[in-house]
Each structure stands twice: as C-alpha cells, then as structure tokens.
Amino acid sequence: MVLDFSARLREVQADKQSRLCVGLDPDPQRLPPALLDAQPLADAVIAFNAAIIEATAPLACAFKLNLAFYEALAAEGWRALEATIRHIPEDVLVLADGKRGDIGNSARFYAEALFDTLDVDACTVAPYMGRDAVAPFLTYEGKAAFVLARTSNPGAADFQEHISDGDPLYVHVARRVAEWDDEEVGTAGLVVGATDLDGLRQLRATCPTLPFLIPGVGAQGGDPEPVVAAAATDDGLVLVNSSRSILYASSGPDYAEAAAREADRLRTQLQGGSA
Amino acid sequence: MVLDFSARLREVQADKQSRLCVGLDPDPQRLPPALLDAQPLADAVIAFNAAIIEATAPLACAFKLNLAFYEALAAEGWRALEATIRHIPEDVLVLADGKRGDIGNSARFYAEALFDTLDVDACTVAPYMGRDAVAPFLTYEGKAAFVLARTSNPGAADFQEHISDGDPLYVHVARRVAEWDDEEVGTAGLVVGATDLDGLRQLRATCPTLPFLIPGVGAQGGDPEPVVAAAATDDGLVLVNSSRSILYASSGPDYAEAAAREADRLRTQLQGGSA
Numbered sequence: 072m073v074l075d076f077s078a079r080l081r082e083v084q085a086d087k088q089s090r091l092c093v094g095l096d097p098d099p100q101r102l103p104p105a106l107l108d109a110q111p112l113a114d115a116v117i118a119f120n121a122a123i124i125e126a127t128a129p130l131a132c133a134f135k136l137n138l139a140f141y142e143a144l145a146a147e148g149w150r151a152l153e154a155t156i157r158h159i160p161e162d163v164l165v166l167a168d169g170k171r172g173d174i175g176n177s178a179r180f181y182a183e184a185l186f187d188t189l190d191v192d193a194c195t196v197a198p199y200m201g202r203d204a205v206a207p208f209l210t211y212e213g214k215a216a217f218v219l220a221r222t223s224n225p226g227a228a229d230f231q232e233h234i235s236d237g238d239p240l241y242v243h244v245a246r247r248v249a250e251w252d253d254e255e256v257g258t259a260g261l262v263v264g265a266t267d268l269d270g271l272r273q274l275r276a277t278c279p280t281l282p283f284l285i286p287g288v289g290a291q292g293g294d295p296e297p298v299v300a301a302a303a304t305d306d307g308l309v310l311v312n313s314s315r316s317i318l319y320a321s322s323g324p325d326y327a328e329a330a331a332r333e334a335d336r337l338r339t340q341l342q343g344g345s346a
Numbered sequence: 347m348v349l350d351f352s353a354r355l356r357e358v359q360a361d362k363q364s365r366l367c368v369g370l371d372p373d374p375q376r377l378p379p380a381l382l383d384a385q386p387l388a389d390a391v392i393a394f395n396a397a398i399i400e401a402t403a404p405l406a407c408a409f410k411l412n413l414a415f416y417e418a419l420a421a422e423g424w425r426a427l428e429a430t431i432r433h434i435p436e437d438v439l440v441l442a443d444g445k446r447g448d449i450g451n452s453a454r455f456y457a458e459a460l461f462d463t464l465d466v467d468a469c470t471v472a473p474y475m476g477r478d479a480v481a482p483f484l485t486y487e488g489k490a491a492f493v494l495a496r497t498s499n500p501g502a503a504d505f506q507e508h509i510s511d512g513d514p515l516y517v518h519v520a521r522r523v524a525e526w527d528d529e530e531v532g533t534a535g536l537v538v539g540a541t542d543l544d545g546l547r548q549l550r551a552t553c554p555t556l557p558f559l560i561p562g563v564g565a566q567g568g569d570p571e572p573v574v575a576a577a578a579t580d581d582g583l584v585l586v587n588s589s590r591s592i593l594y595a596s597s598g599p600d601y602a603e604a605a606a607r608e609a610d611r612l613r614t615q616l617q618g619g620s621a
Binding site for chain 1: 371373412414415417418419420421422423424425428445446447448449450452453454455456458459463464472473474475476477478479480494497498499500501502503504505506508509510511515518519522566
C-alpha cells in the first residue's frame with residue numbers, strides 16, 4: 072500500500088520537528104566564486120546543492136527545486152536536477168516547482184517527467200486551463216500537486232483578485248482544487264503566498280484539510296510566525312519555503328554553515344519558538 | 347536593427363502563403379514502429395521530427411514544439427529539442443510551447459532558456475501570476491510571448507469564463523496583455539483556442555493588432571475556415587496550429603508524405619481556398 076502524501080508529510084514534519092522547505096534555486100550569479108572557478112557551471116550547481124542539502128537536510132521536511140534555474144542550463148541542467156535529487160536523503164520530501172499547466176494530452180507528459188522520470192514526491196501546477204490540465208498530476212498515488220491559488224509576487228493582484236459571484240478568483244480556484252482532491256487518488260494542495268495573511272486565513276477556512284505550500288518568506292518579505300498562525304492547523308499542514316535567504320546567507324566559503332544557521336532559525340520560528 | 351516579431355511573421359506568411367503552424371509533439375506511442383525499433387527513443391524522435399520538418403517546412407510559417415513531450419525524455423529530451431530546432435530552415439519561425447509562468451526572478455531564467463539557449467522566436471506563457479511573470483519574456487527585441495487567454499480544452503471553462511466587471515477573465519487577460527505589449531520591447535500575443543469562435547471574435551475586437559496563436563484545429567475539433575474568418579484581419583495576424591492531425595496522418599512508412607498532404611490541405615483552407 073502506498074502512503075498518502077499528506078500522511079507522509081505529517082510523519083516527516085513530526086520526526087524532524089520542521090515545517091521548513093528549502094528551495095534549491097541555484098542562480099549562477101550568486102554561487103560562491105570558488106565553486107564557479109573550479110569546474111563547469113552544471114558541476115558547480117551540483118556541488119553547491121550537495122553542500123546545501125548536507126547542511127540543511129536535518130532541519131528541513133522538504134526540498135523544492137524550481138525548474139527554471141535548471142532549464143536555463145538545458146540538457147546539463149537536467150543532469151544537475153537528477154544529481155541533486157539523488158543527493159537528497161530518503162527522509163526528506165522532494166518537490167519539483169515547475170508550475171506546469173497544459174491540455175490533458177500534454178499534461179500527462181509533464182506528469183510523467185516529474186513523477187516517473189525524476190520520481191519527485193510533489194509538484195506545482197498552474198490552474199488557468201482548468202481541471203483537465205491539473206488532473207493528470209493527481210493520478211499518482213502517494214504524490215501531490217500543489218495548485219497556484221494566491222501567489223506572493225506583485226502581479227498576483229492582476230487577475231487572482233478579480234471578484235466573481237462575490238469571491239476572488241483564488242477562492243474559486245481553491246474550491247475547485249478541493250473537489251479535484253476528492254475525485255482523484257493523488258493529493259491536491261494549494262500554493263499560497265506568505266505575503267498576504269488575510270488570503271492565507273481565507274483559504275484555510277475554505278480548505279481546512281488541503282496542505283499548503285507557502286513561498287514568500289525571507290527574500291520576498293513574509294514573516295514566519297504570523298504565517299503559521301494564519302494557516303497551520305491540526306488538519307491543515309503547511310510547508311513554508313525559503314530559497315534565497317538560506318542559499319545566499321553567506322557568499323563566502325562558510326556558505327553551507329550560514330545556510331544551516333539560517334535554516335535552523337527559520338525552522339525554530341515556524342515551530343512557534345523564538346530564534 | 348532587429349525586425350519586430352510581427353513584421354517577421356507577416357513577411358514569412360506572405361512568402362509562404364501560409365498561416366499554418368505545425369506542432370512537433372512527438373508521442374512515443376504514436377511514432378512509426380520502424381523508427382522506434384531502429385534506435386534509442388530520443389534518436390527516433392529526432393529522426394521523426396526531421397522527416398516531418400523536411401516534408402512540411404515549405405507549407406508552414408512556423409513550427410511549435412510543445413516542451414512537455416521533450417521534458418518527458420529528461421536530458422535526452424533537451425538533446426532532441428536542440429537537434430530538432432537545428433533542422434528547422436531559416437525561413438520558418440520557431441515557437442517553444444511551455445506555458446511557463448513564475449515570479450519575475452524565476453521567469454527570467456525560463457526566458458533565458460528559451461530565447462538565449464534555445465534561441466526560439468516565440469514562446470507561450472501562462473497569465474495567472476500577472477505582469478511580473480510575463481514581462482521577462484517581453485524584454486527580448488524581435489521575440490514574442492503568446493499569453494494564454496482562451497484555451498481550447500474542456501477545462502477552459504473552469505476559470506477563464508468567470509465574469510468580473512461585466513467581462514470574462516479571458517477578456518481581462520487580453521486587455522492587460524495589450525498594455526504589456528505597448529510597454530515592452532518584445533511582441534505580446536494571445537493564445538486563443540479554435541474551438542470557441544465567439545471567443546475568437548470577441549478577443550479580436552478587444553485586441554485588433556495582437557498576433558493570435560490558435561491551437562485546437564484538427565484533433566481537437568476546430569474547423570479552419572471559420573477560425574480565419576473570425577480572427578484574421580489585415581492588422582491582426584493569426585498562426586493556426588495543428589499537431590496530431592499532421593504528425594499522425596499515417597502510421598505507415600509514408601508518414602512524412604501523408605503529413606505533407608494534410609499540411610497542404612490545411613494551409614489551403616487557412617488561405618481561404620478549398621481543399
């Protein structure tokens with residue numbers, strides 16, 4: 072029997088005492104110069120990620136890889152992606168953050184790339200094209216697809232706040248995602264930005280049991296404690312992602328230790344402790 | 347001086363007398379068995395695409411590569427993507443159909459992958475995350491980003507038809523895309539499905555000069571003539587895509603000739619002739 076994604080996430084979060092997801096988004100311009108000088112770029116990315124993983128895995132319930140940073144390296148990027156995933160210990164979940172969304176026939180191939188070829192535990196998906204663009208990601212037992220609801224960027228207001236039938240678009244999206252979660256074998260979750268606490272509260276009230284992936288803490292300005300207070304409940308798990316504030320905590324040779332310090336600070340704050 | 351994407355498209359369409367975009371979406375289960383037996387999958391994909399390109403390039407103004415089909419092959423898929431693009435003659439435009447959409451910092455990397463590394467002429471982008479998710483694709487002179495407005499799949503109705511301030515979401519998206527086109531150096535266009543003629547007319551009235559990429563003719567059920575009548579004007583160019591009806595016109599050894607026949611039939615219909 073395959074364990075449901077939410078059940079696995081609950082176990083990992085309890086074992087690690089962590090809601091922290093570390094985002095592995097390697098920007099070549101911000102990698103430690105010593106790594107870049109020594110080898111080709113893809114190898115520098117692999118070495119950087121491996122050091123960050125080793126330093127922060129004990130503190131994280133998940134790693135999230137934003138595919139944009141790997142795709143920019145073309146075929147070499149896929150090699151770096153696969154090598155990075157191999158470095159992640161068994162007891163930490165792996166999320167592929169690609170925000171894919173296409174007609175059913177194409178979405179099946181994206182799902183295959185992520186869940187069969189890369190064998191990650193969860194991914195992110197865009198909702199604009201509706202049910203048949205998301206459903207292929209929800210046909211994998213034990214896996215999860217987090218659907219964009221309320222994002223953390225400035226452009227989030229452009230369409231996500233459009234009101235129809237009394238509710239903003241992101242609430243309509245959340246309601247449909249909850250239905251799809253019921254209808255399919257995989258777990259559906261929501262991506263909800265840390266930068267809008269009212270949106271977090273509203274979406275948790277709308278979807279009491281869906282897991283939330285929450286980006287926007289750290290470099291994007293969201294604070295950890297109020298985010299957890301707004302969205303984490305006994306039934307409603309949250310995964311709080313930080314990428315840049317951990318990866319680039321130091322640009323010197325101590326980058327991995329600095330990343331671990333920042334990850335531990337954030338982990339503690341997310342558990343309701345002070346740091 | 348770099349020629350604007352719309353100006354290039356107009357030239358190519360006039361030279362070739364074609365509004366046809368051929369979709370190179372190689373589904374391993376539908377490739378000719380003889381190709382699959384002879385070599386590794388990625389090489390079969392490259393050989394299949396090369397034969398389709400050679401047969402249909404004289405009839406097409408563009409080729410569109412849906413990235414899902416390549417991503418499913420991981421690093422080998424990127425090799426197939428790059429090799430396929432090298433096979434496309436200079437006088438045909440190349441579109442990368444990935445429907446990417448992420449916060450500005452990540453979107454920059456997706457844009458780099460498509461416009462610098464692969465050096466395609468245009469791409470598709472998802473609008474859900476708003477302006478800063480699209481703008482990085484519009485910073486390349488001579489290139490274009492087609493933003494999803496009204497898609498051709500069943501799920502299109504789930505959110506795109508939500509009415510706010512009297513208009514459906516896809517009309518709001520189209521209006522904003524027209525603004526972004528004015529504000530940035532690249533060309534913005536719209537993706538509008540062939541399966542909704544009223545939507546096509548409404549969007550052409552909303553955006554008289556944006557180029558439209560129109561999928562959904564052929565396997566998805568849209569008819570060519572009414573699509574052109576609804577959306578093609580002197581100022582408003584249309585690119586009509588067909589993938590499966592051309593690629594899989596025959597599963598026998600005559601697949602390339604059959605693809606050329608089907609492409610020519612469609613090209614003629616799209617020029618307002620009978621076939």
